[in-house]
Amino acid sequence: MLTLNRDPSDDEASEKASDERRAMHQDSDSKPAVTKKRKKPTECFLTQPEEKQESTVKAKRRRKKKISDILEKSSPKPGVPKDLQNLLSQHFGAKRSVIEMEELKLSDSCFLPANDLTHSFSSYLKEICPKWAKLRKNHKETKSVVMLVICSSALRSLELIKSMTAFKGDCRVLKLFAKHIKIKEQKTMLEKGVFHIGVGTPGRIKALVEQDGLCLNSTKYMILDWNWRDQKLRRMMDIPEIKNETIDLLEMNIIKLCREGSVKLGLF
Template identity: 30%
Template sequence: MGAATANAGAAAASKKQQKLRPKNSIRKNKTKDKKKKPSNNKVKSNEKKNETGKAAAKTPAQRGKNVVQRATASQQLSFFVNQYQSANGVQLSSLELDSLKETCIAELQGPAENITGNLDENMKVVFGSSWKQVLFEKHLKEGQIDPGCPALLVISSSALRSLELLRELRSLTKECHAAKLFSKHMKIEEQVSILKNRVNIASGTPSRIKKLIDIEALGLSRLAVIVLDMHTDVKGYSLFTLPQVRDEFWDLYRSYFHQPLLEGKVRMCLYGPVPTDLEAKKSKANDD
């Protein structure tokens, strides 16, 4: 009986102490608890800020593979030589490799994100101060400017792509129209007739270009720059990978362009994205 009474008294005293405790101290304790255990929303927000900060700290090359980078002349030449040797099953001699210097490549100017879309401005830079006389004027000059001999030849994988590139060159072809050298909707007789006039710029596909050279309608005496279109179609094919077109291009190149390139008479321009990690891949393959 006495023990029960004692327990009841202790319980009553405890309740009384709780009532007497100041409200501020209770609030402080609650505040401390909140500081100790931040909400899930705040944790997620902080994590997101950290991730954003890390992403901003990365270089463009580290942020993703889709970053456009302009290949240097050396990288373009390495890419082209590898493509040539692979497609033709040959190994260039040391003499040929020594002849293929970086000066063989007509390097484009401007920011990397504008790799395509301004071919006309790029060609002005490539041809230098003489661009207007070489690419714009329309009159034949006996002994200097023969008919059907372009200074600039653009080679692409399709007629549609050839027309797209000619649109980029429109500002240079107002006086002297460009020659369209592809088979779609165009007869070879019509093209032969066009090539009897002065031609500064021509754009076409490998098969038709070769045929016109073979029959001596298209001349190469003025040829200074060959633009190779690196554009890929919706299926991912390009001039170097599209079946049949690829073979036709290398046949054309071996027949008419390889020797002038070795001799430094013409320059090439790879127009569009070009892989820049070939040497790294090659080194890794050798290590493996």
Template identity: 30%
Template sequence: MGTADWTAAVKKRKRQKLSTRKSKAEEQNKNEVKSSSSKIKSQGRKKNEIEAKASKEQRNDTVQFATAFQQLEFFIHQYQSCNGVQLSSLELDSLKEAGFIELCQGPSRNTDSNLGEHMKVAFGSLWKDVLCEKYIQEGKLDPGNPALLVISLSAIRSLELLRELRPLTKDCHAAKLFSKHMKVEEQVSMLKNRVNVASGTPSRIKKLIDMEALGLSRLAVVVLDMHTDVKGYSLFTLPQVRNEFWDLYESFLHQPLLNGDLRICLYGPVPSVSEGKNK
């Protein structure tokens, strides 16, 4: 190979190397740009997800509790709808707003004692004596007679609500009145002590009343849980539980409510009557 040919070959190899390095640099550059773009997009998606979650939590942070009138209206509609009756004007007049507890609007999250705080307000200045005292008072306070009764859709939900009431039940334990993992005999035995707070499902509550193990002489407030389960059912819409509740209500709660001896609280968002009609 002549000098000229050798020089040309060297130059060609150099050009090829430069071209290869340039191609690699361009490819690396493209990959970096692509990676950076993907990272930016990913960060953008994460930011949007975080903002959406925060927005959702903020919306859920405050439960808009119903007024006493809205609770009364919903309650009457549900009663008539489930039982297939139309209350007379006289019967309607006997059900008053004063029989329903209007809860203060406020945060429902990040507070383990939300229901407990509401009940302190509902019972007024004597809440400690009524809801926390653990001793039976001979001749004045019989065992197995709660002042506060919480009625919900399921055992799981009953336990969740009891957790919210835990600050009130440290000294005087709450009665768990549901059938899941709880024998009637155990509950009857437990109700031989002083009980200030009880939480359970309609069927078991009524059964214990019928057995004269659960008394209602002290009952001042009944909390009806408005929570819906994963299938969208609530105390007022799951057929069997709903029927059991109205049976309990008519048998033991209706007359005290009319007499002004009992107040009801619908705990949670209350659908409007128009929404209730579609249930």
């Protein structure tokens, strides 16, 4: 029987190869299995209410009505005496007693015909005051005017002064607003001269009355520039500051004089 002599190097080579295979197997076993990551579901319920709330707020802001929106759906209506009566009731209703509210009420006889939006300022004044020439000549008192015209701003006052040329004749008109004119200058002019018409803002006229610079006892007409609208389409009574100052001026003495029959109110 023949025996083969094996080369020791072959045994070493096979053993080395076996070790390498074992090491590779261990490496493959030691690596963790790769798992596919699952995409987490989007939690829509967390973000949707915030978006909905924002859209609701925006919708509310859009729904807020402006004066221009109201005018688009309806034509402008001229002011009437009832509008002023309602304004006084709303302003004083929660602050005054029933007896005090009665003292603020004005009858229809206290009012001049209201402007129906067809008049210019001159034509309106001619209609409500046909005997103006006589009144103008008979007025001789200082610190007073026969007619007061109340506007929302100095610029509007200047516009009305220019537009009444056909009516005023030889009468003297005094600017009664704060822009570029100090109240001391206006008081001096009223003390030294005779003026027939005063045109200005309620705040300055109220201040002159309070400081005894202007007396209302000789006033026969008080015209409110009721229907005119500014660039934002606001009437004078739509501006809180102007509205409050006008009501304060009316309450100071005008309402009492109207009830006594010496002053007439007009809404232009």
